[in-house]
Amino acid sequence: MTHPLSDALLYVLTSFCLTIGALTSIITAYRVLIALRAKHRAHEMLVVAAANDVELKHLFVAAQKEALTDLEVKNAIDKIGRIILKLSSEDQKFLEDAMHQRSPSGTKRFVKSVLLAA
Helix, strand or coil, X not given: CCCHHHHHXXXXXXXXXXXXXXXXXXXXXXXXXXXXXXXXHHHHHHHHHHCCCHHHHHHHHHHHHCCCCHHHHHHHHHHHHHHHHHCCHHHHHHHXXXXXXXXXXXXXXXXXXXXXXX
């Protein structure tokens, strides 16, 4: 036979853990949606800017055909960096973090995904 207080404590702790888990999932889903929105907005702005920028047009074509070179990634980061100044601070923060990853291959993948809206 268990003590009634231990059953109540077990119920409270279980409920607390489930609530924390649910809140964490909601926050993570929210951050993913914000990240996707920021990437989509950056892509839309790049498409508009590409109408007047031959180098940016070349970056779009290169991203579609092949892997981007380091120089193309650097140029794309510069272009994206200038464009994102028009976005919200939350979008800017996400995009800045994604463009300056520790992993060069991760940065390349991100830049290519922004150019391709993938």
